Amino acid sequence: MPDSPLSASPYEILGVPASATDDELRRAFRKALRETHPDTGGDPQRFNAVQLAWDRVSTPARRAAYDAGRGATQDRAAFTAQAARPRQDTRPSTRSYGHPGGWRRERYLDQLREWVGRGVAVDDPYDPVLVRSAPREIRHTLADALAEESTARTINTPGIGFTVWHDVAVGDSERKIDHIVLGPTGLYAMLSEDFGGPVRVRKSELIGESLAGEQPVHELAARAKSLARELRVTFTGLVIVLPDGAIDEPVTSLGKVRGTPAVAVAQSYLAMLLRQGIEGAQPIGGNELFDIRTRLGRVRYA
Numbered sequence: 001m002p003d004s005p006l007s008a009s010p011y012e013i014l015g016v017p018a019s020a021t022d023d024e025l026r027r028a029f030r031k032a033l034r035e036t037h038p039d040t041g042g043d044p045q046r047f048n049a050v051q052l053a054w055d056r057v058s059t060p061a062r063r064a065a066y067d068a069g070r071g072a073t074q075d076r077a078a079f080t081a082q083a084a085r086p087r088q089d090t091r092p093s094t095r096s097y098g099h100p101g102g103w104r105r106e107r108y109l110d111q112l113r114e115w116v117g118r119g120v121a122v123d124d125p126y127d128p129v130l131v132r133s134a135p136r137e138i139r140h141t142l143a144d145a146l147a148e149e150s151t152a153r154t155i156n157t158p159g160i161g162f163t164v165w166h167d168v169a170v171g172d173s174e175r176k177i178d179h180i181v182l183g184p185t186g187l188y189a190m191l192s193e194d195f196g197g198p199v200r201v202r203k204s205e206l207i208g209e210s211l212a213g214e215q216p217v218h219e220l221a222a223r224a225k226s227l228a229r230e231l232r233v234t235f236t237g238l239v240i241v242l243p244d245g246a247i248d249e250p251v252t253s254l255g256k257v258r259g260t261p262a263v264a265v266a267q268s269y270l271a272m273l274l275r276q277g278i279e280g281a282q283p284i285g286g287n288e289l290f291d292i293r294t295r296l297g298r299v300r301y302a
Helices: 010-014 022-036 044-057 060-067 102-116 128-133 136-154 216-231 267-276 286-296
Strands: 095-097 163-169 176-183 186-192 200-202 205-207 237-242 251-257 260-266
Touching (some): 010 044, 044 060, 102 136, 136 186, 176 216, 176 286, 186 216, 216 237, 216 251, 216 260, 237 251, 237 267
Antiparallel strands (some): 163 176, 251 260
8 A cells, every 4th residue: 555644654563663773673574574474374464564564664775765754766755745647638627626635634734733732833744754653633634635635636537528526515614525526427426535554345334443433435425415415416426535455456336325326446446437437326418417517516615
């Protein structure tokens, strides 16, 4: 999985303090490798995590880069806002409204100021060293902001046939739908989530150690139902967008939730899903597409 504000550090995965010597780090890696190897009954996911952790700190240069908040090939710190990718073609782009990740960015900065202390100067609120030391709730807010921005870059690619609304308010300020996508294959309500670890499915909901009791699928269904009543539209699909590697299958059916087909999709498969549609979702065309777009023009933003 990509690096995330919620990800365990290589030191945590290898079971040593960040102050460990290079020799201590190497010994910890060899021990963890033996304990997690699938051939000796270890967990394949943990075995893979150990290898990835070691790859980040296996040489003095890599370790120094990680400690400074960069990967081995990065020239800037992680967790800052990502610029949109330059377009590779001249087709008209997807129409897009709202500010993806904006609400969570502001919430992150407010949470960080409260945690650090009012009046305390913070040179860079996205300094990875600072981010990784923050409580999980704060790191989760930033992780979701990054996830929303990544999704926004992806759903800008299908073309002029699609329209997207970001950060749509539902009721009070604590509830929102991250993205609403309207196109020929359907009307989708989306949440972009990053839990910092793998997830799996049980009874139409995502579960896993990293979720901490959250129920994103049912929460999205409730928000979509509320907004659908307000705007008099019908969502044809619910989509939870996850980082690549967070779930075993790139597109995982979650069945119907409150009568609407739901899926979890890996970030890199999202554009394909929108073009092909969700199994069981009804396509939209002609006057219906125009009417729904008009109704969605009345959405409020978080």
